[in-house]
Amino acid sequence: MRFDYHTRYRExxxxxxxxxxxxxxxxxxxxxxxxxxxxxxxxxxxxxxxFILSIASLGLMTLTxxxxxxxxxxxxxxxxxxxxxxxxxxxxxxxxxxxxxxALMSAAAGLLVGIPAIRVSGLYLAMVTMAxxxxxxxxIGHWSSVTGGFTGLAVNDPSLWGASLAGPKTFYYFCLIMLxxxxxxxxxxxxxxxxRALIGIRESEAAxxxxxxxxxxxxxxxxALSAGITGLAGALLAHHLKYLTPDGFTLxxxxxxxxxxxxxxxxxxxxxxxxxxxxSLLPTAISRIKPFLPDSIAKQFGLETFIxxxxxxxxxxxxxxxxxxxxxxxxxxxxxxxxxxxxxFKRNKRYMKSERYR
Amino acid sequence: MNTSLNTPxxxxxxxxxxxxxxxxxxxxxxxxxxxxxxxLAIIGPNGAGKTSLLNAVTRVFDPSGGxxxxxxxxxxQLPRHQIAxxxxxxxFQNIELxxxxxxxxxxxxxxxxxxxxxxxxxxxxxxxxxxxEEEARAEVETIIDFLDLTAWRNSPISGLPYGxxxxxELGRAICAKPELLFLDEPAxxxxxxxxxxxxxxxxxxxxxxxxxxxxxxxxMSLVSAVADRVICxxxxxxxxxxxxxxxxxxxxxxxxxxxx
Numbered sequence: 001m002r003f004d005y006h007t008r009y010r011e012x013x014x015x016x017x018x019x020x021x022x023x024x025x026x027x028x029x030x031x032x033x034x035x036x037x038x039x040x041x042x043x044x045x046x047x048x049x050x051f052i053l054s055i056a057s058l059g060l061m062t063l064t065x066x067x068x069x070x071x072x073x074x075x076x077x078x079x080x081x082x083x084x085x086x087x088x089x090x091x092x093x094x095x096x097x098x099x100x101x102x103a104l105m106s107a108a109a110g111l112l113v114g115i116p117a118i119r120v121s122g123l124y125l126a127m128v129t130m131a132x133x134x135x136x137x138x139x140i141g142h143w144s145s146v147t148g149g150f151t152g153l154a155v156n157d158p159s160l161w162g163a164s165l166a167g168p169k170t171f172y173y174f175c176l177i178m179l180x181x182x183x184x185x186x187x188x189x190x191x192x193x194x195x196r197a198l199i200g201i202r203e204s205e206a207a208x209x210x211x212x213x214x215x216x217x218x219x220x221x222x223x224a225l226s227a228g229i230t231g232l233a234g235a236l237l238a239h240h241l242k243y244l245t246p247d248g249f250t251l252x253x254x255x256x257x258x259x260x261x262x263x264x265x266x267x268x269x270x271x272x273x274x275x276x277x278x279x280s281l282l283p284t285a286i287s288r289i290k291p292f293l294p295d296s297i298a299k300q301f302g303l304e305t306f307i308x309x310x311x312x313x314x315x316x317x318x319x320x321x322x323x324x325x326x327x328x329x330x331x332x333x334x335x336x337x338x339x340x341x342x343x344x345f346k347r348n349k350r351y352m353k354s355e356r357y358r
Numbered sequence: 359m360n361t362s363l364n365t366p367x368x369x370x371x372x373x374x375x376x377x378x379x380x381x382x383x384x385x386x387x388x389x390x391x392x393x394x395x396x397x398l399a400i401i402g403p404n405g406a407g408k409t410s411l412l413n414a415v416t417r418v419f420d421p422s423g424g425x426x427x428x429x430x431x432x433x434x435q436l437p438r439h440q441i442a443x444x445x446x447x448x449x450f451q452n453i454e455l456x457x458x459x460x461x462x463x464x465x466x467x468x469x470x471x472x473x474x475x476x477x478x479x480x481x482x483x484x485x486x487x488x489x490x491e492e493e494a495r496a497e498v499e500t501i502i503d504f505l506d507l508t509a510w511r512n513s514p515i516s517g518l519p520y521g522x523x524x525x526x527e528l529g530r531a532i533c534a535k536p537e538l539l540f541l542d543e544p545a546x547x548x549x550x551x552x553x554x555x556x557x558x559x560x561x562x563x564x565x566x567x568x569x570x571x572x573x574x575x576x577x578m579s580l581v582s583a584v585a586d587r588v589i590c591x592x593x594x595x596x597x598x599x600x601x602x603x604x605x606x607x608x609x610x611x612x613x614x615x616x617x618x
Contacts, residue, residue, distance in 0.1 A: 008492070009491075009492040009495040009496060009499075010488050010491070010492055012462075012495060013491060013495075185481050188480060188481055188482065188483040189480055189481060191483075191491075192474065192475060192480040192483070192487060192491065193470065193474025193475060193480065194474075194477065194480055195480075196459075196463055196466055196467050196470075197467070197470060199456060199458075199459055199463070199467075200456050200459075200467050200470075203455075203456035203457050203458065203459065204454045204455070204456060204457075206418070206450065206454050207450065207454035207455065207456065207530075208439075209417075209418070209438045209439050210416060210441070210442060210447070210448050210450075210454075211442055211447075211467055211468060211470045211471065211530070211534060212439050212440070212441070212442030212443050212470050212471040212534075213439060213470055214437075214439045215439065267458065
């Protein structure tokens, strides 16, 4: 049994709930720090990619999970980030400045998409964002003077104060640090007034207006913040890929990001990362089990897409709260062990919501 | 005792307000005044325009004509989210709480109109911001004590009974420290015991917190218990105005309710 015993209010919004939690995360950090000396360079590259996807997933989670705005076009912001960063670096800008400019540029693009988002929501917003992603993909394909068109664009190696960050180990640490910074910033935002306001907009616009939240402004800002973070992930992805072509930023990437936040559990930063871990490990896992499958299945075209869809369907049906929801259930079970109530997480019947106005 | 109680001043002044939805005249040439320190109840049969009046004043709907003055400020010229900043709070007929958030977060959101730190302080979680958050939490805790919500502090709204949700919504509105509080059917769906508690709270809200209350309500026992003045509306117009007993015995009001 675990009890919260707080003697100061700030313990109520501390990053770790208990010393045990803090030690657990310290252990995780230690493992992540020593990992480059244990695993192969190939696995290290995959882990860097996982960190990059986690950042993008956190970006989309800010928008979809916290603010409740659907986006089926986040690959566009990844692309804008990747190409923007590559272009800035080719002009000789130093890495930190280029990263900053990339994030700002991507945020500006997010604001551009966010403005129609003030007017439309739900399915229509999904269509607007998807259309934006398709437009961006086409522009990248045809604006050859800047993006290299379909032949592609080589990305300069990342370097900081003369030291190259391109090696597997250094790039791994670079991505890990960026992920930690983004995660920490988002954790801080979500436990302060802005984060509460975002959740307020997701849950009830009428009440948000009545409490003085500028709903339209917050929605647009959420788009900008989300796009900025996703653009940052794009910049890192440019270094991971080393060579950019438009077909790396298709609708499939957008959908993978949506899968990550939904499977991870909407409205939770932990969920965004768990979702990214699952989705990025799934292709590797599939290729590992392929040899054990009968030929008629293993050689089947579209096996991966099928399994992706299947996993999503299973989650929607059996665990709508996602991986984070499952984690919370297990944790609550352990913490309240002999006294766990079986229906703690049972979803209540919703009361009638008539006469709603927005 | 709040000093404004002794010298009532004009707080809300609605003049010749009208509100149309296509051919439907929800509010027709309605004028009403609210003075500081009073509890004003608005009653009336269904479709009389009570909630529409509330929604027009809190800028959910754009009035088709007339003025709404809060002190010296014309509310009809303001965007919807600016209303709260003036010190006007409201609750909703069909509870509009933030369902997945905890009671504590809902109440903290009630304090949205106050300074919550600059964006860079929020991103970095500076010591100044931590202090600000602690102060906000302390303020919220007094409201939690006031409304007896201690037991529910960390529970998400989605798991709470209906009666408690009503109280949380009231608490969220009080957290905004308003001067004028609109309650839209605060007693609907409450049992007699909860309604009695509510009557005491409304009394305390006026006396201890010095908040002027305007409430739309059907429960005449609650209205008689707390209201200083009652306005009865029917078909978008004011039918009768006076003390609870006067309005209740007014033949026009009886006719409007019973259709005689």
